[in-house]
Amino acid sequence: MGGTWTLTKMRVRLAMRNRAFFFFSLVMPLIFLFGAVTFLGRGRKEWVGYILGAILTTTVMGSFWGLSVQLVTFREQGILRRFRLAPLGAGPMLASSILSNYFLVIPVVVFEILVCRWAFHMQSWGNLWAIFLLVTVGSATFSALGLIVASVTNTMQETQMINNLIWMGFLFLSGATIPLAIFPAWLQRVALFIPAQYLATGLESSAAKMATGYEVLEDVAALLLGLFVAFEVSRQLFRWEPEAKVPRNAKLWVLAALVPFLIFGAWESTTGNRLNRIQQNFQTLRGRAMSMPMPPAH
Amino acid sequence: MGEPVIQVENLFKSYGAVEALRGVSFAVEQGEVFGLLGPNGAGKTSTVEILEGLRTPDRGVARVCGLDPEKSGERFKEKIGAVLQSTSLPDKLRVKEALELFARFYHRRADTDKLLKRFQLDEKRNAFYSHLSGGQKQRLALAMALVNDPEVVFLDEPTAGLDPQVRREIYDIIEELKREKKTVLLTTHYIEEAERLCDRVAIVDQGRVIALGTPRELKRSSAGKTRIEVRLARPLTNGMLAGLEGVSDCREFDGTYVLHSARPPQTIVALVKQLEAEGNELQSLEMFSPSLEDVFIELTGRRLRE
Secondary structure (H helix, E strand, O other): OHHHHHHHHHHHHHHHOOHHHHHHHHHHHHHHHHHHHHHHOOOOHHHHHHHHHHHHHHHHHHHHHHHHHHHHHHHHOOHHHHHHOOOOOHHHHHHHHHHHHHHHHHHHHHHHHHHHHHHOOOOOOOOHHHHHHHHHHHHHHHHHHHHHHHHHOOOHHHHHHHHHHHHHHHHHHOOOOOOHHHOOHHHHHHHOOOHHHHHHHHHHHHHHOOOOOOOOHHHHHHHHHHHHHHHHHHHHHOOOOOOOOOOOOHHHHHHHHHHHHHHHHHHHHHHOHHHHHHHHHHHHHHHHHHHOOOOOOO | OOOOOEEEEEEEEEEOOEEEEEEEEEEEOOOOEEEEEOOOOOOHHHHHHHHOOOOOOOEEEEEEOOEOOOOOHHHHHOOEEEEOOOOOOOOOOEHHHHHHHHHOOOOOOOOHHHHHHHOOOHHHOOOEHHHOOHHHHHHHHHHHHOOOOOOEEEEEOOOOOOOHHHHHHHHHHHHHHHHOOOEEEEEEOOHHHHHHHOOEEEEEEOOEEEEEEOHHHHHHHOOOOEEEEEEEOOOOOOOOHHHOOOEEEEEEEOOEEEEEEOOHHHHHHHHHHHHHHHOOOEEEEEEEOOOHHHHHHHHHOOOOOO
């Protein structure tokens, strides 16, 4: 545990010294936030809660990007092999990545909530307890998924390519950028199998509809189960050495990481509860929009 | 004499079709500085990395402090310190932070402030790793290898690529380790490094130990012959040099003729006469007292840096 904590502090310190980190973790989400409130929400404060849910989702999902890139860089530069000489296992190395990422995400999330409430006059704080729960579990889950990508790719180029593909899926099939409710029914069913959808639905419900921790328990459970499996898979696939080959059974391990979401997706697809919830969230949003006059054009 | 601190028996390791180690065996005693000397690709790094627990041998036995490096986990890592041939640290990590970070991983810790002073890094304690020179990075790597006050230190080509001044500084540090009676396994392809620092040397070539002993023993095995290196105006084709008085063998490397002679004055006189008779000219002539390089040439027919 001592090793994990020591590494966590080092990683946080390194991130704070990295200008790229500030841009991608703080500036970019804020640009998205301003853009979304201004252009999508057209300045209507009733929409801010919904937009906050989406922005928090992309912020938390960003863990996926940063960690995979950092781990591959460390491996390519031979930094990991120096750590391998110390009495440290893959577990502390990976756990410290997840923890440090969490400590770096939290201030950004708080900042985004404050900006929404104070600058964009969000109508309520949302259910902060539920938001905190989802951000905590979500950040860890997406970090662990990023660590899997880092373990099965050999170079930075490969990592970027695979990250882009997965990121696009997460972004557009989660409901964070385009409401899932406007998709055809078959695509909505596909989205039920996407990890990011659980985070987006949960955060939108808790930020815009004040959903309690209990009400987002299913989202949290899917993410939590995903976290445990993804962490174990990333531990199994972890490679310290730049020239170490990806294990032959890596594909099976990667599939194993998706099992929790396949199970939850199949379950939700059968019951239809989640699709109804997604529709309700969207209808609430539309209802609010219809009942409010458009701001006057200048 | 007790059980060796490092024991290597019949070690084999292949990377695909390339056989890096083909039955390497040696043992290192407590407090000894032991050198693995050989050209690039000889199998030195593979051997050391197996002993550090970073690689798995295909066959053979490797033990350090009585432990299997691969299977003994943290207990083993607490006992060793190492400078890897290729490694790095995060660019934005400060010198002092790097030492403290690694020290915290171990139960037994050296005083990091003392290490900074000892390795002349005190003034650079707040410098980022990326701002250090090659020599400073290597001194930091050495300091990091000692943060746990290890029983055994592995140094894989610790002076490779460094300028002579920095190299001498590193030699001083290794000599200090020697005085402290640390067991050190050092790999190098620098002759002077092996001769100056090592109590015993194993000469490694193509995955095998081809000679083993103290530098003095090894040099004695080359019968105390002086190496004479000559360059001529016109190349020779008739093997004339091998027949000169006192010459036991003669080889050509990139236009330089390397002779080994038991009677250098007579050899040189004979050489000058012969060249005059043939109308050839001596461009340069250098003499070297017997070194490990000569042992390597005798055993392999090649120079160490080829």
